[in-house]
Amino acid sequence: MSQPTVPGPRLLASYIPVSAGPWLSEADQVFDAGTIFDYIDGAGEVYRSYNMKHLVARRFHKDGRPDIVVDAFDMGSAADAFGVFTHDLDGADAAIGQGSTYRAGLLSFWKDRYFLSVYAEEETAETKALVLELGRMIAAAIPGAGETPGLLRLLPEEGLEAGRVRFFHNHSVLNYHFYVADADILRLGQKADAVLAAYRDSGGRSRLLVVSYADAPAAALAGASFAGAYLAGDRRGAGQKTASGKWTAFRVRGRLVAVVFDASSEAAARYRLDAVERLIDGEKRGE
Amino acid sequence: MSHRTITRRDFLKVASAGPLAGALAPALARPAGVPAEKARVVLVRNEDALDPSGAPKAEVIQAMLDDAVRALVGEKDVVKAWKTLIRPEDTVGIKTNVWGKLPTTAEVEQAITRRVMDAGVPEDRLSVDDRGVLRNPIFQKATALINARPARTHQWSGMGSCIKNYIMFTPQPSAWHGDTCADLAGIWNLPEVKGKTRLNVLVMLTPLFHMIGTQQYNKDFTWAYKGLIVSRDPVAADATGLRVLEAKRREHFQDDGLLKPTPHHIQLAETRHHLGVSDPARIELVKLGWSEGLLI
Numbered sequence: 001m002s003q004p005t006v007p008g009p010r011l012l013a014s015y016i017p018v019s020a021g022p023w024l025s026e027a028d029q030v031f032d033a034g035t036i037f038d039y040i041d042g043a044g045e046v047y048r049s050y051n052m053k054h055l056v057a058r059r060f061h062k063d064g065r066p067d068i069v070v071d072a073f074d075m076g077s078a079a080d081a082f083g084v085f086t087h088d089l090d091g092a093d094a095a096i097g098q099g100s101t102y103r104a105g106l107l108s109f110w111k112d113r114y115f116l117s118v119y120a121e122e123e124t125a126e127t128k129a130l131v132l133e134l135g136r137m138i139a140a141a142i143p144g145a146g147e148t149p150g151l152l153r154l155l156p157e158e159g160l161e162a163g164r165v166r167f168f169h170n171h172s173v174l175n176y177h178f179y180v181a182d183a184d185i186l187r188l189g190q191k192a193d194a195v196l197a198a199y200r201d202s203g204g205r206s207r208l209l210v211v212s213y214a215d216a217p218a219a220a221l222a223g224a225s226f227a228g229a230y231l232a233g234d235r236r237g238a239g240q241k242t243a244s245g246k247w248t249a250f251r252v253r254g255r256l257v258a259v260v261f262d263a264s265s266e267a268a269a270r271y272r273l274d275a276v277e278r279l280i281d282g283e284k285r286g287e
Numbered sequence: 288m289s290h291r292t293i294t295r296r297d298f299l300k301v302a303s304a305g306p307l308a309g310a311l312a313p314a315l316a317r318p319a320g321v322p323a324e325k326a327r328v329v330l331v332r333n334e335d336a337l338d339p340s341g342a343p344k345a346e347v348i349q350a351m352l353d354d355a356v357r358a359l360v361g362e363k364d365v366v367k368a369w370k371t372l373i374r375p376e377d378t379v380g381i382k383t384n385v386w387g388k389l390p391t392t393a394e395v396e397q398a399i400t401r402r403v404m405d406a407g408v409p410e411d412r413l414s415v416d417d418r419g420v421l422r423n424p425i426f427q428k429a430t431a432l433i434n435a436r437p438a439r440t441h442q443w444s445g446m447g448s449c450i451k452n453y454i455m456f457t458p459q460p461s462a463w464h465g466d467t468c469a470d471l472a473g474i475w476n477l478p479e480v481k482g483k484t485r486l487n488v489l490v491m492l493t494p495l496f497h498m499i500g501t502q503q504y505n506k507d508f509t510w511a512y513k514g515l516i517v518s519r520d521p522v523a524a525d526a527t528g529l530r531v532l533e534a535k536r537r538e539h540f541q542d543d544g545l546l547k548p549t550p551h552h553i554q555l556a557e558t559r560h561h562l563g564v565s566d567p568a569r570i571e572l573v574k575l576g577w578s579e580g581l582l583i
Contacts, residue, residue: 040501040502040503042441042442042443042444042460042461043441043443043501044461045443046442071502088499088500090499103499104499104505105505106502106505119500119501122506123507172466175467180294181292181294181295182294182466182469182551183292183293185292185294229294248296261295
């Protein structure tokens with residue numbers, strides 16, 4: 001008998017405790033990418049954009065106290081679990097799972113292929129402690145660990161703003177974090193892998209976007225599309241000054257496209273892209 | 288629908304002309320066909336709109352709605368005012384919003400229902416519905432619609448707006464999610480709704496100005512604004528509500544206040560779909576009642 005490639009929601013549910021202190025759980029609700037709108041309406045598009053497989057929602061209730069809700073997502077891969085976690089990075093590190101934030105009653109974390117949201121409908125000292133305890137228990141129950149996307153290794157460390165790195169696939173999510181264009185001028189589709197990072201230097205904040213396409217022709221097409229729509233057809237991508245006085249430049253390398261937005265000077269954009277190219281070369285040499 | 292691509296560079300060119308222009312990047316130019324006249328919007332607030340638990344007070348909500356409709360149509364008598372919107376022979380669907388954490392509220396629904404009946408529509412030709420509108424026989428036969436929903440941020444469309452409230456008139460709402468709901472105004476051309484909307488009520492009693500997590504709601508990111516925004520023009524109502532939400536965000540976060548994702552469906556409702564007016568400069572805003580913390 002062949003093994004299923006996607007663990008079922010029952011396995012995911014088994015990682016969630018049935019009680020949280022004196023709070024008792026209600027019946028689980030289970031959704032997939034086709035039914036998630038029944039649970040969170042259009043907001044489900046965020047999770048669909050990261051290729052979600054299942055969502056197990058478990059509500060904990062105690063009379064007279066705020067409910068606590070666990071939303072446990074099987075994202076199908078560690079890369080997408082990490083990616084959906086990076087969609088909202090506001091909050092303090094809670095040191096749970098492989099990356100976490102806590103803010104105003106909401107704990108978010110990822111571990112292996114799973115993304116977890118543990119939420120108290122009202123934050124009190126008691127519910128905050130329970131939310132964090134639930135998170136620790138769930139993280140401990142998930143046996144594996146996952147790897148962050150390899151694309152992150154192409155981000156130069158110099159000037160990188162910690163906590164502002166996003167991984168995603170489509171242009172709607174890119175626009176959410178950094179508006180580029182209403183149309184998908186970088187031809188991300190839903191299959192590209194992309195990482196967006198913020199950098200800070202004496203010239204202010206700039207952005208670096210690195211996209212990995214299916215193959216080199218796809219990357220070349222994306223570069224040409226971006227040049228045509230954004231850089232007045234400058235296919236060399238050496239750098240153009242925008243109305244804000246900042247510089248945009250891009251390079252295509254194999255199946256990768258790297259774009260610098262809002263660099264303080266043409267030289268600063270070139271410096272960042274050179275650093276990316278060195279990291280690409282290092283990856284190829286297996287460093 | 289074909290249209291020219293709007294990029295960040297266009298945004299920056301416009302933004303350099305002023306901060307508000309930057310927020311309106313998709314509305315770079317008003318196309319031919321969009322009326323130049325102003326759209327009237329009434330913002331009414333009452334400091335006494337909510338009881339100590341935060342629940343709406345029915346009699347105050349009724350008075351707020353009455354004041355707003357009178358000001359909107361320019362008629363002193365409230366029933367006469369409603370009769371300029373609704374005819375006795377109309378079949379009326381009141382499109383509400385039942386999102387559990389922040390619904391339209393029964394008090395707003397009841398205030399509208401009462402005045403529709405005062406305008407001469409019998410109870411059996413009137414219905415209030417949200418998720419079931421496509422199966423509801425009254426909505427199927429409706430000659431008039433009233434659109435009422437709360438203002439809130441939204442994780443995919445940017446803002447839960449009057450425009451967006453009609454998504455339940457489509458058999459597959461997710462079909463309208465492209466480019467973070469850019470073309471929601473296209474729904475208003477569907478035969479179920481086209482030309483039927485007589486009034487839009489954007490409920491601003493306790494708006495949600497920020498969201499976090501899958502549940503999208505945290506009471507900490509609501510505030511007692513105690514207002515209603517009322518207009519015949521859904522785009523103008525939403526554009527006004529958006530100004531309030533962004534002003535609140537500026538006050539709270541001490542940043543530019545812009546919503547993420549950008550609720551560009553509001554501007555595109557004007558520039559691409561010609562549904563109404565999104566440009567604040569072409570909105571006649573009538574402010575009534577409590578002015579403390581007005582924000583706009």
